[in-house]
Amino acid sequence: ESLLVRDRPLAGKRALVTSGPTREALDPVRFISNHSSGKQGHAIAAALAELGADVTLVSGPVAVPDPHGVKVVKIESADQMLAACLDAGALDIAVCAAAVADWKAARPATGKIKKKAGAPPPALELAPNPDILATLSKAGPKRPALVVGFAAETENVVANAIDKRIRKGCDWIVANDVSPATGTFGGERNTVHLITAAGTEDWPPLGKGDVAGRLAGRIALHLAEAARK
Numbered sequence: 001e002s003l004l005v006r007d008r009p010l011a012g013k014r015a016l017v018t019s020g021p022t023r024e025a026l027d028p029v030r031f032i033s034n035h036s037s038g039k040q041g042h043a044i045a046a047a048l049a050e051l052g053a054d055v056t057l058v059s060g061p062v063a064v065p066d067p068h069g070v071k072v073v074k075i076e077s078a079d080q081m082l083a084a085c086l087d088a089g090a091l092d093i094a095v096c097a098a099a100v101a102d103w104k105a106a107r108p109a110t111g112k113i114k115k116k117a118g119a120p121p122p123a124l125e126l127a128p129n130p131d132i133l134a135t136l137s138k139a140g141p142k143r144p145a146l147v148v149g150f151a152a153e154t155e156n157v158v159a160n161a162i163d164k165r166i167r168k169g170c171d172w173i174v175a176n177d178v179s180p181a182t183g184t185f186g187g188e189r190n191t192v193h194l195i196t197a198a199g200t201e202d203w204p205p206l207g208k209g210d211v212a213g214r215l216a217g218r219i220a221l222h223l224a225e226a227a228r229k
């Protein structure tokens with residue numbers, strides 16, 4: 001494996017990674033969002049860079065530091081994340097690890113929404129956000145050679161992820177169990193399954209850095225094999 005790193009097998013390849021949550025404003029002081037520390041996505045960006053890839057990391061608000069050797073684009077909303085991804089130019093690899101909010105406020109208020117004595121709480125009208133993974137997967141001739149998504153599931157993890165791979169049109173899905181008992185959110189470890197067209201691989205529980213290293217290695221191997229064909 002160290003030999004593989006030294007060879008920088010992803011030199012000359014351009015990779016995009018999304019990471020962290022998005023924030024969808026309700027008004028200037030409030031937002032809806034998802035749990036996501038950014039640890040897994042940031043570790044993947046770092047691992048791809050370590051193998052020599054030219055990496056753009058598009059990240060929502062996170063507390064983890066920017067990885068070294070990676071171009072970091074900071075965004076807040078899903079709309080901004082999509083725009084930044086489409087701005088990244090031609091790509092060989094896209095890994096969507098961000099926890100994108102599925103919905104945003106249909107009409108975010110321009111001023112702070114105030115409480116009024118005796119009035120009922122405001123109703124929240126939501127509108128769908130763009131699906132960044134599906135957009136990249138269906139980008140036609142500009143589609144990256146390898147598009148990888150994540151599937152955060154709390155039940156039927158593998159079955160839901162297999163469906164998700166087809167629905168999104170991506171090549172691989174990294175499926176993880178995020179039910180509260182696993183401590184995945186914010187934690188250091190991740191138990192994942194790699195779902196490809198060839199089937200499902202169950203990986204052992206690993207640190208998020210090790211999941212990232214293993215995934216980056218698999219990506220390098222896949223692109224090398226594709227180039228030989």
Ligand code: CTP
Pocket residue numbers: 018078096097098099100101102129130131132133134148149150151152153164
């Ligand atoms: N994703 C994305 N843009 C969205 C929603 C999801 O890019 N608007 C990506 C995530 O980064 C992840 C994959 O799609 O790689 C799956 O996200 P997930 O939330 O598990 O799937 P959804 O299709 O949103 O389905 P649901 O939340 O209903 O399970």
Ligand code: CA
Pocket residue numbers: 100101102
């Ligand atoms: Ca979702």
